[in-house]
Amino acid sequence: MVRSNIVDIGSEAPSDIGPTVELEGFDMTLAAYEGNYPSPAARPSGMETLDEVAQKEPEQPQSYDHYKGNKGWTKWLGKHLIPLSVFAGGAIIGGSVTHGVYTLKARNGPAGTTSTITSENIAVSPPTTNPGLITLNEDGGITISGSVKLPADIQVGSLNSGEAIILNDGAVLDCNGHSITGDLSHEVSGIVVEGGATKVINCPAVTSFGKNGAFLYGKARKDVTIEKSSFSENGQYGILGDNYGYGTLEMIDVTAMDNEFDGIALSGWDEITLENIISSKNGYGGLVYADEGSLNVTIEKSSFSENGQYGILGDNYGYGTLEMIDVTAMDNEFDGIALSGWDEITLENIISSKNGYGGLAYSTYGAGSLILNEVACADNKLDGLTLLAEGGPLDVVLDGKNSFHNNSQHGIGIRVIGSSVLTTVSVDGKTAVNDNREGGILFEEPDSGGSGSVDFEVVKKKGSLTTCGNSNFDWDTGNYVSTFTGPGKYVCGTATGNDVPTCNPCKDEKSRKLGLGN
Helix, strand or coil: CECCCEEEECCCCCCCCCCCCCCCCECCCHHHHHHCCCCCCCCCCCCCCHHHHHHHCCCCCCCCHHHHCCHHHHHHHHHHCCCEEECCCCCEEECECCEEEEEEEEECCCCCCCCEEEEEEEEECCCCCCCCEEEECCCCCEEEECEEECCCEEEECCCCEEEEEEECCCCEEECCCCCEECCCCCEEEEEEECCCCEEEEEEEEEECCCCCCEEEEECCCCCEEEEEEEEECCCCCCEEEEECCCCEEEEEEEEEECCCCCCEEEEECCEEEEEEEEEECCCCCCEEEEECCEEEEEEEEEECCCCCCCCEEEEECCEEEEEEEEEEEECCCCCCEEEEECCEEEEEEEEEECCCCCCEEEECCCCEEEEEEEEEEECCCCCCEEEEEECCCEEEEEECEEEEECCCCEEEEEEEECCCCEEEEEECCEEECCCCCCEEEEEECCCCCCCCEEEEEECCCCCEEEECCCCCCCEECCCCEEEEECCCEEEECCEECCCCCCCECCCCHHHHHHCCCC
16 A cells, blocks of 8 residues: 655656656555565565465455455565655556556655556446546646546645646646645645536635636536635635636635735626635735626625735626625725626625725716615724715615624715716615715715705605714714605704704614614
8 A cells, every 4th residue: 555645746756757747645456466466586575476375275355355465465565665756658647546547656766766666457347438638838827627536645746837737628626625735935826727527626725826726717618617616825815716707606605814905806707606615814905896797696694804905806897797695804904895887786694894995985987876785884994884976876676684883984975977977865664874984975075066856755654763872962864865755754953954864863872772763
């Protein structure tokens, strides 16, 4: 049995055996034992082959047990079959340790000697579909086609540039719980996806690469899936996705932490799904997206916190929808969540608090729709919620219970660029804007002048919009043209400006903090 700990790529290997690849936990098959024994005259007593055993003891099972239990063989194999190298034409490994046909070569002397022992065509049951192939590239990296399961950790050696692992069309890389480790001093990316219909799974640590943990690149339709993997402590991005074509990107149970640039930075695709993502403590953003096409993005059960700039920065100049459910963005140096573009954005069960700028900011490049349901933005250094309408009407729906409390500036800041642009805010549940340090709800004066137009409606009879206990004012509507309608209640203290709501008075401190209104 031959066991070692690591697959080392990118390092120089003795010319007589080609690139060194040591396999962890690889139990050599019968053919390996049969092909690697010394001549009868050269081997010690007790090292019979199965054929010899069968001649002497016909009842002896034809199995590996003879070799595994034979002290002479065990001692000889342990001495002479390490390191074990894989070759075919000097460069090709067939499949993974779990399947494929292997040609093995093991030297029993120093590197450079001709004293070698070979065995050929060591078969492991092949898969029924998508057989794997690993090619060792001239620069020391490897290219994967088909389905491959790593048998060991990979340590990238002396690669100065390029990619450690390249995935072709249809490739499936299953790290099988093994790590892929680079060298921060070299401009190398860990996993590079050049093909479509590719999948990366079970990679718990793709780390310490001078460039990116993973680079997803293409100019055609690319469907990519990444599951149960981590890309952390890399010199640039954890995951950089730059796809100029179409296709889908799905990430589930993925971590990107402590990278020098963004944890995850994406551009392209027409469908993106992110679920159970942790992208935190990165030098720039947790998640950054920028595109000009039609895009639908879904983010669920994820956290983007403690990043050097934004928790989430999403800038889509085209069309499409963005949906976030159960997302946290806290303690980021800039905004927790900053979004622009899209036709429709829906945020549900969101916490964006204690950020260095604002909690949530949204701006339009044309008509846009923002739906908030159970959103909490508190203790941010600027506004809890910032709305900017430019180039078209902005429709905002405050559904369920939303709260914007204790922010260093305003609970909600609204700016409308141009007097012809209308912003409508519909309150379908109970929204509370309380105890902010510079004011509750502010209609900011547009940079280009004009009066702006904002219409509020508390849609349901049991609904309410409460703004109480804020410093300076609860409402400041400036010179905007505004209306305040609906069967529900407006609850506030101080209200100033051109048009202001008719409010019920604020209740006591406890009621205000609960956002209960009157």
